[in-house]
Amino acid sequence: MAQEIAFTLAAPLLSSLIALAAGRSERLHVPIVIAGTGITLLLSAALLLACVRHGVLSESSLMAECRVADAVVIVASNFIAFLAAIYNFGLNPFGRFSLGKYGSLFLLLVFCFNYMVLVRNALALFLLVEALIGVSVALVAHSPRSDAPEVAFRYLVVTTLSAFIVLAGAALLSASTGSYSLDQHPHLGGDGERLLALACILFIIGLGADIGFFPFHGWVPDTFPASTPIVNVLVCAEHAPLFVGLYMLLLPVRGTSYSDTISLTLATLGLAAIPISYTLAFRQRDPFRRIGYYAIGEYGSIVLALGISIADPACTPAWRAYMLNSSLMKAGILACLGLAANTWEALPRRWRELVSLSFIICSLSSVGIPPLSGFHVKLRYLLSVYTFAAERAGAWAALLLLAFLLSMTFIPLYFLVALLHELFLGRLENPGEKVSLREIAAVTTCVALAAAAVVLGLWPGLIFLE
Amino acid sequence: MEVTLPLASAVISAAVVLTKRAERLPYLLALQALIIGAYEAYSYGHALTFPEAVTYLGAAIANSVLPPLILLKLARRVGSPPEEAPRTAVVFSFGVVALLVYLSLLPPSKVRDVALCALSTATSIAIIAYSLNPVRVIVALNMASNALHPLLAEGPPIFSTLSNLSMLLVNGVAFFLADQAWKTYGESSLAGWDRWLRK
Numbered sequence: 226m227a228q229e230i231a232f233t234l235a236a237p238l239l240s241s242l243i244a245l246a247a248g249r250s251e252r253l254h255v256p257i258v259i260a261g262t263g264i265t266l267l268l269s270a271a272l273l274l275a276c277v278r279h280g281v282l283s284e285s286s287l288m289a290e291c292r293v294a295d296a297v298v299i300v301a302s303n304f305i306a307f308l309a310a311i312y313n314f315g316l317n318p319f320g321r322f323s324l325g326k327y328g329s330l331f332l333l334l335v336f337c338f339n340y341m342v343l344v345r346n347a348l349a350l351f352l353l354v355e356a357l358i359g360v361s362v363a364l365v366a367h368s369p370r371s372d373a374p375e376v377a378f379r380y381l382v383v384t385t386l387s388a389f390i391v392l393a394g395a396a397l398l399s400a401s402t403g404s405y406s407l408d409q410h411p412h413l414g415g416d417g418e419r420l421l422a423l424a425c426i427l428f429i430i431g432l433g434a435d436i437g438f439f440p441f442h443g444w445v446p447d448t449f450p451a452s453t454p455i456v457n458v459l460v461c462a463e464h465a466p467l468f469v470g471l472y473m474l475l476l477p478v479r480g481t482s483y484s485d486t487i488s489l490t491l492a493t494l495g496l497a498a499i500p501i502s503y504t505l506a507f508r509q510r511d512p513f514r515r516i517g518y519y520a521i522g523e524y525g526s527i528v529l530a531l532g533i534s535i536a537d538p539a540c541t542p543a544w545r546a547y548m549l550n551s552s553l554m555k556a557g558i559l560a561c562l563g564l565a566a567n568t569w570e571a572l573p574r575r576w577r578e579l580v581s582l583s584f585i586i587c588s589l590s591s592v593g594i595p596p597l598s599g600f601h602v603k604l605r606y607l608l609s610v611y612t613f614a615a616e617r618a619g620a621w622a623a624l625l626l627l628a629f630l631l632s633m634t635f636i637p638l639y640f641l642v643a644l645l646h647e648l649f650l651g652r653l654e655n656p657g658e659k660v661s662l663r664e665i666a667a668v669t670t671c672v673a674l675a676a677a678a679v680v681l682g683l684w685p686g687l688i689f690l691e
Numbered sequence: 692m693e694v695t696l697p698l699a700s701a702v703i704s705a706a707v708v709l710t711k712r713a714e715r716l717p718y719l720l721a722l723q724a725l726i727i728g729a730y731e732a733y734s735y736g737h738a739l740t741f742p743e744a745v746t747y748l749g750a751a752i753a754n755s756v757l758p759p760l761i762l763l764k765l766a767r768r769v770g771s772p773p774e775e776a777p778r779t780a781v782v783f784s785f786g787v788v789a790l791l792v793y794l795s796l797l798p799p800s801k802v803r804d805v806a807l808c809a810l811s812t813a814t815s816i817a818i819i820a821y822s823l824n825p826v827r828v829i830v831a832l833n834m835a836s837n838a839l840h841p842l843l844a845e846g847p848p849i850f851s852t853l854s855n856l857s858m859l860l861v862n863g864v865a866f867f868l869a870d871q872a873w874k875t876y877g878e879s880s881l882a883g884w885d886r887w888l889r890k
Contacts, residue, residue: 385861
């Protein structure tokens, strides 16, 4: 029995129950959430070490399996969740729910996304998607803003329907392969392959609407401004597991005659998303809506890389590393924006400069400037795109595609610099005098995510661990 | 799979389209959940051990009773005016029933079962698309979930139990959201919420 898997799943689930039992007490809420996410991070690191030592860990009673690459995703997501818990201490955690329920939902989300990376059964994945939706929507609804109930209701309806589409896809997968397991089936034959391809299309639509990638992104730009800054940072941790879930669901099609069709469908969706969402981001006045559209563009790049890795397994590390870096840097950008929008007035000048520097580092890493982590992942990602396009459409077409993707980088660079001037550098005057422990905690979150960009830039092997 | 199940789901969804008052909708939801829960209990039959049977039946009964009760409470609290369905929705819902009758004549296969279940959710999705009443939208979501439930009967019973529990969570969140929206905006319709925010 792989105890590491069981412990990684049990820790957030138990802490969630403890948080619920602790009730409304603010004194208990913060330590429970920090300890719950911290212990889960440590256990996920132990899981990674065990995977490095043994290769593959599996736990049949939980329908779970873990490879090194899965463990890396879990560690990165838990790192974001842990920092979100520290950020939660730094900012005001109060909202529409009592602190007990809110803390419980916070930790339940951690359980759901950890399990989503490990599970190897389509029906179990559907159940996790359904649970994850309920928890994410409740966390968005926690925000005291007046638009939160309307936005969260829309989010709930769209994502619940999309979970049903995932269930229909799982049923088709079972009809074509005879089981709900997510193994590859290269010798299915005509009808079986057609059904499997249809199941994959349903998975793309279903999980696409849950993640919010183009063209299923309608609810995404509204949820960023409506949620609390803490939830915005925490939700960044769930995107990589959701993409891993989609990858696992699409894996059975690899090696069949529809592999290229699914791959090209994803690549086309990704390519269309990038210019559309960046252009829409450019037109937004609200910084959080702008980042919302920027996130949709980033999902576009991830979907493009996912499509390529479905066709060519050698490109999977590039896709995974791009996705992890994107989640980490988006969390950093949103943490800095949350501070600028909430506790900026209380921060002394030096602390404001520190947050501004963190925003600069996360933004530059996100667009792929050397020597930060984003540079390495973008380089591998562009190389994968080039190889994929050159094999199918020739070297010139591949070069044109690269030029297009590189030129697209300048749009987010421009509006991130504009945000830097507008929200950070333009507001360095009239600083507060003293800084409390809470503000130190909130700034630490931003600094830690920026430090991750530097560390992973210096040792890129960590993010490409396979 | 028993073809009468998707048919029953589609007929009850058509009844939701024809029902004007939101307070009556939870009763229709309870009826659909009971029919599907009873079928699942019958199909699992003797395969369940005693603890499994207790857990499964507990979750199935909870799914037939709790969401309708939650929604009844919401409908009474929000007190929305009667809502008439557009004529196209009425025609569509009966078209779905007719198509289901036709599909049920096809020889049994797994693909046909998936198609029947998917089609029986079509009216619920149409309700979500046209309705401006939050109670009706949540009832339609539950009906779509229940209509797809027979697909879960392929897996171990724990999946069905967990799905019921996660739908309970979704219902709890939906109740909370609709209640909060009503308190914040003072409106019981989705269009009213939107109008309030635009102001």
